[in-house]
Amino acid sequence: MAMTLVEKILARAAGLDRVTAGDVVEPTVDLAMSHENAALVLSQFHEMFRDSGLEARVWNPDRIAIIFDHRVPAESAKTATNQKRIREFIGEQGIRRFHDIRGDEGGICHQVLPENGYVLPGTVVVGTDSHTTSHGALGAFAFGIGATEMAAVWALGRILNVEVPGTIRVEVEGRLPQGVQAKDLILALIGDLTAKGANFRVLEYHGETIRRLPTAGRLTVCNMSVEAGATAGIVPADQETLRYLKEEAGVKGQPEILEPDTEAVYERVVRVDAARLSPSIACPHRVDNVRPVDDVLGTKIDQVVIGSCTNGRIEDLEAAARLLKGKRVARGVRMLIFPATWRIYREALRRGYLGDFIEAGAVVMNPGCGCCLGVHEGALGDGEVALSTTNRNFQGRMGNPKAEVYLCSPEVAAYSAQFGQISDPREAY
Amino acid sequence: MGKVVLKLGDDVSTDVIYPGRFMATVLPEETPQYAFADDVEFNAALKEGRTPAGSVIVAGSNFGSGSSREQAASTLKGHQLVIVAQSFARIFLQNAVNVGLTTVECPGIQASPGDELDIQETRVVNRTTGESYEVRPLPPTRRAIVEAGGLIPYVRRRLRERT
Ligand code: SF4
Numbered sequence: 001m002a003m004t005l006v007e008k009i010l011a012r013a014a015g016l017d018r019v020t021a022g023d024v025v026e027p028t029v030d031l032a033m034s035h036e037n038a039a040l041v042l043s044q045f046h047e048m049f050r051d052s053g054l055e056a057r058v059w060n061p062d063r064i065a066i067i068f069d070h071r072v073p074a075e076s077a078k079t080a081t082n083q084k085r086i087r088e089f090i091g092e093q094g095i096r097r098f099h100d101i102r103g104d105e106g107g108i109c110h111q112v113l114p115e116n117g118y119v120l121p122g123t124v125v126v127g128t129d130s131h132t133t134s135h136g137a138l139g140a141f142a143f144g145i146g147a148t149e150m151a152a153v154w155a156l157g158r159i160l161n162v163e164v165p166g167t168i169r170v171e172v173e174g175r176l177p178q179g180v181q182a183k184d185l186i187l188a189l190i191g192d193l194t195a196k197g198a199n200f201r202v203l204e205y206h207g208e209t210i211r212r213l214p215t216a217g218r219l220t221v222c223n224m225s226v227e228a229g230a231t232a233g234i235v236p237a238d239q240e241t242l243r244y245l246k247e248e249a250g251v252k253g254q255p256e257i258l259e260p261d262t263e264a265v266y267e268r269v270v271r272v273d274a275a276r277l278s279p280s281i282a283c284p285h286r287v288d289n290v291r292p293v294d295d296v297l298g299t300k301i302d303q304v305v306i307g308s309c310t311n312g313r314i315e316d317l318e319a320a321a322r323l324l325k326g327k328r329v330a331r332g333v334r335m336l337i338f339p340a341t342w343r344i345y346r347e348a349l350r351r352g353y354l355g356d357f358i359e360a361g362a363v364v365m366n367p368g369c370g371c372c373l374g375v376h377e378g379a380l381g382d383g384e385v386a387l388s389t390t391n392r393n394f395q396g397r398m399g400n401p402k403a404e405v406y407l408c409s410p411e412v413a414a415y416s417a418q419f420g421q422i423s424d425p426r427e428a429y
Numbered sequence: 430m431g432k433v434v435l436k437l438g439d440d441v442s443t444d445v446i447y448p449g450r451f452m453a454t455v456l457p458e459e460t461p462q463y464a465f466a467d468d469v470e471f472n473a474a475l476k477e478g479r480t481p482a483g484s485v486i487v488a489g490s491n492f493g494s495g496s497s498r499e500q501a502a503s504t505l506k507g508h509q510l511v512i513v514a515q516s517f518a519r520i521f522l523q524n525a526v527n528v529g530l531t532t533v534e535c536p537g538i539q540a541s542p543g544d545e546l547d548i549q550e551t552r553v554v555n556r557t558t559g560e561s562y563e564v565r566p567l568p569p570t571r572r573a574i575v576e577a578g579g580l581i582p583y584v585r586r587r588l589r590e591r592t
Contacts (some may be wrong), residue, residue, distance in 0.1 A: 036453075039455050043456065128497055146497055146523060146527060148499060149524070159572075162551065182504070196491035392444070395444065
């Protein structure tokens with residue numbers, strides 16, 4: 001019986017010959033990621049062992065990764081104390097894949113994992129973060145779970161009660177026009193599918209456009225798959241995946257590649273013609289409220305943000321630097337740039353992008369989630385408008401329910417910053 | 430029997446249920462104070478105890494969309510609310526089961542604030558309008574967690590079985 005890619009991965013992780021959408025399995029976990037919310041995970045974990053007579057030990061410290069990114073450096077005594085408790089736990093349990101607030105190895109979890117070669121094709125990755133879907137870019141089945149669920153994973157090494165999701169096959173053909181990026185592709189797809197269009201489903205990406213997309217762009221696409229409600233997004237691993245793992249993630253040896261069977265059963269097939277896409281904007285306050293840039297040209301903006309796990313990679317900064325070098329951010333606009341990790345920060349420094357940004361009037365912030373979730377810095381004033389390369393524009397997301405957030409690609413963000421209003425980067429070519 | 434204390438539309442996000450700026454607060458004992466924090470009036474009603482245990486929030490489809498934050502489930506559980514929605518987002522539903530928040534998936538539900546709902550195993554009856562709506566039951570595996578009293582007791586049992 002033919003299987004989709006996720007069915008294959010789950011069959012293997014559950015020790016079964018085959019599974020089909022709708023089956024319930026308990027797969028083993030290859031990588032379990034948490035960030036600051038490990039504070040809740042560890043208290044639930046200790047609860048599970050309380051009065052059990054058993055020592056509270058994680059099932060395998062080498063399969064756990066913890067990254068501080070949401071509030072770095074800590075914005076409050078409360079966060080600093082949570083981080084301290086987590087550090088102590090990491091020490092006790094011997095967890096080595098720990099990325100603290102450090103310039104040599106810190107950054108946003110969803111970029112730290114791939115960069116360090118923690119994610120391999122065909123594996124099962126869970127994270128206490130909804131954008132764990134990002135890691136499907138490397139051919140893994142990666143999805144978000146809650147903190148108590150993660151405590152169970154830490155205890156048992158398995159994820160309980162996984163209902164094998166059905167899969168929607170997404171075929172993307174055609175060349176992306178100049179000024180149109182992977183972000184525009186995924187925004188357009190979310191607009192079509194709607195915020196719940198893929199709820200409880202996997203989006204499996206195929207087609208020449210996807211094959212030509214570097215891993216950076218695939219990470220953007222899989223990162224935002226959850227915004228269509230998807231459990232996971234996944235790109236079958238290929239030569240580009242192997243190149244990335246070897247050259248950029250330092251993975252030794254040749255990881256095995258899994259592919260879906262040609263006869264696999266899909267719930268449906270969605271086709272996208274990449275050549276017909278234009279820059280896409282998700283308008284307040286819904287990620288599926290997507291319009292072509294033409295519909296919102298001239299919208300005044302107060303703050304521009306480039307960064308996050310969606311678009312804080314070197315390719316994104318490169319695109320922004322190309323448009324900003326020698327230009328100025330419009331007066332009255334605050335432009336904040338957050339490289340996703342310190343490795344990217346150092347590379348951008350080396351290539352001179354950071355200097356270009358600063359000379360243009362942008363503020364370069366330390367890697368981390370920053371203002372993406374509105375808890376830390378870069379908050380918006382009442383009635384203000386932000387244009388951002390992040391992944392969510394829900395009301396209140398950037399710290400102020402009376403503000404508005406538009407989502408876009410790095411090119412739209414960098415180009416618009418110069419005019420103080422939403423602008424079309426295709427004009428620059 | 431529970432009274433509808435809030436009625437919401439589709440795609441209510443976890444940022445609305447539990448705004449991100451309160452995410453440094455994680456413990457289930459502490460999260461209830463921030464439930465629907467940006468809805469000042471409803472937040473006050475919750476905190477002042479004007480919503481008795483078993484009060485109902487009625488929502489459209491995809492309730493709890495967005496982030497994986499478990500606070501969105503524990504904050505509602507803390508007020509002993511019951512959520513009746515046309516459908517739920519995946520991670521939220523799993524979190525709700527894990528922390529013991531009562532969720533009722535009821536695709537056809539029609540109710541207004543103030544209506545009295547009688548929530549039964551297979552049906553929700555709106556005693557105010559007299560209408561009744563079918564409930565989509567939880568899959569058996571999720572039910573097992575609910576019946577164990579949440580994921581913590583369920584895992585405790587699994588750990589015992591293992592030794
Ligand atoms: S950058 Fe934003 S979306 Fe990404 S992990 Fe951080 S808070 Fe979440």
